[in-house]
Amino acid sequence: MNEPAGEVEAFAPEHLDGCARLYAATFSENPWNEGWTPETARERLLQVIGAPGFHGLVVVRDEEVVGLAFGYRRRRPEGDFFLLDEMCVSSTLGRIGLGHMLLTRLRRNLASQGVGRVVLLTGRNGPARAFYEKNGFRENFDWVLMVADETARPA
Numbered sequence: 102m103n104e105p106a107g108e109v110e111a112f113a114p115e116h117l118d119g120c121a122r123l124y125a126a127t128f129s130e131n132p133w134n135e136g137w138t139p140e141t142a143r144e145r146l147l148q149v150i151g152a153p154g155f156h157g158l159v160v161v162r163d164e165e166v167v168g169l170a171f172g173y174r175r176r177r178p179e180g181d182f183f184l185l186d187e188m189c190v191s192s193t194l195g196r197i198g199l200g201h202m203l204l205t206r207l208r209r210n211l212a213s214q215g216v217g218r219v220v221l222l223t224g225r226n227g228p229a230r231a232f233y234e235k236n237g238f239r240e241n242f243d244w245v246l247m248v249a250d251e252t253a254r255p256a
């Protein structure tokens with residue numbers, strides 16, 4: 102695939118506000134409808150950015166952040182893997198290859214650090230699943246996502 106217009110850059114603090122705007126807009130739209138504001142999005146992204154082993158990339162186009170892929174290395178005895186914790190591309194620039202460009206660059210960077218395995222969570226029936234599958238990710242049946250939620254416990 103030819104690389105679509107837009108520069109992939111390593112995340113830097115000057116990107117934070119643009120990332121928060123992108124994140125809040127993306128995850129407040131369908132199908133997520135999560136009700137983020139730029140402020141809550143900023144707090145969420147700062148959690149990821151502050152994690153040990155953080156690595157983040159952004160796509161900048163016309164001086165605006167239009168894509169991001171954030172995560173961190175997780176130590177394992179057999180060698181680190183990478184937990185891709187947040188990824189999004191502006192909905193106005195969807196399906197032109199920006200997400201693929203981000204993932205390709207991310208995996209190349211990680212491979213050069215000896216990290217070959219990337220792990221992520223996404224909605225079982227969400228549209229992003231098709232995107233990740235197209236980029237070589239497969240469901241892992243050895244693991245299950247479990248949740249304990251006091252607020253959901255019946256009276």
Ligand SMILES: CC(C)(COP(=O)(O)OP(=O)(O)OC[C@H]1O[C@@H](n2cnc3c(N)ncnc32)[C@H](O)[C@@H]1OP(=O)(O)O)[C@@H](O)C(=O)NCCC(=O)NCCS
Nearest residue numbers: 188189190195196197198199200201223228229231232235
């Ligand atoms: C998922 C996401 C990052 C994909 O980025 P993108 O730049 O649109 O993806 P690309 O253009 O590189 O790849 C497009 C391919 O991915 C798949 N894909 C992407 N969006 C899709 C959708 N809404 N429905 C079905 N397939 C989709 C398709 O295979 C598509 O190829 P095609 O257009 O030839 O059919 C982007 O749609 C996004 O940010 N979505 C909202 C946030 C989100 O869901 N993030 C992931 C949370 S875990």
